[in-house]
Amino acid sequence: MASKSKKHFTVIKDTREQKGYHFGKIVRNRCDGMVVTKLDTGDYTLMGLEATICIERKASIEEIATNLGQKREAFMDEINRMSVFPHRFILLEFDLQNVLDFPNHEGSRIPESKRKSVKISSAYLMKCITEFQTIHGINVLFCGNKRNGFIMATNIFKRINEMYN
Numbered sequence: 001m002a003s004k005s006k007k008h009f010t011v012i013k014d015t016r017e018q019k020g021y022h023f024g025k026i027v028r029n030r031c032d033g034m035v036v037t038k039l040d041t042g043d044y045t046l047m048g049l050e051a052t053i054c055i056e057r058k059a060s061i062e063e064i065a066t067n068l069g070q071k072r073e074a075f076m077d078e079i080n081r082m083s084v085f086p087h088r089f090i091l092l093e094f095d096l097q098n099v100l101d102f103p104n105h106e107g108s109r110i111p112e113s114k115r116k117s118v119k120i121s122s123a124y125l126m127k128c129i130t131e132f133q134t135i136h137g138i139n140v141l142f143c144g145n146k147r148n149g150f151i152m153a154t155n156i157f158k159r160i161n162e163m164y165n
Helices: 061-068 072-082 096-101 112-117 122-134 146-164
Strands: 009-014 031-037 044-046 053-058 087-092 139-142
Touching: 009 146, 031 146, 044 146, 053 061, 053 072, 053 146, 061 072, 061 122, 087 146, 096 122, 122 139
Parallel strands: 009 031, 053 087, 087 139
Antiparallel strands: 009 044, 044 053
């Protein structure tokens, strides 16, 4: 069996991704760092594999609830654009339990006085997340927090880099 390529990779981060991950040069992970430029779809990809890998990051359950409520049309357009990528991921920096308990989940950013008026239900969020996987073929990963999301993104990029280089 041929040995795996040791080619390094560079992460591309979308300019609109404000508080996301920072990919510095990490020799053991073969990451040469990161460039920031506008991406049409997703928050992260790999240089040279822009049409192959797409990662969308969601920092909180409130963010995805907003994407599926007030910003649904634009977000679903992005979900549909992701369908052309052979490798597509949504990294959720929260747990499944947050979805099941929404909007009364632990650490909720929604004031208690406004929770009864929230129009997005946990059942609706579960339906959408399940459809991202079953209908759109997107790998949805509950990472629990930002650090774990970064570790998952790094590992995804490493594996994709090995597959194509």
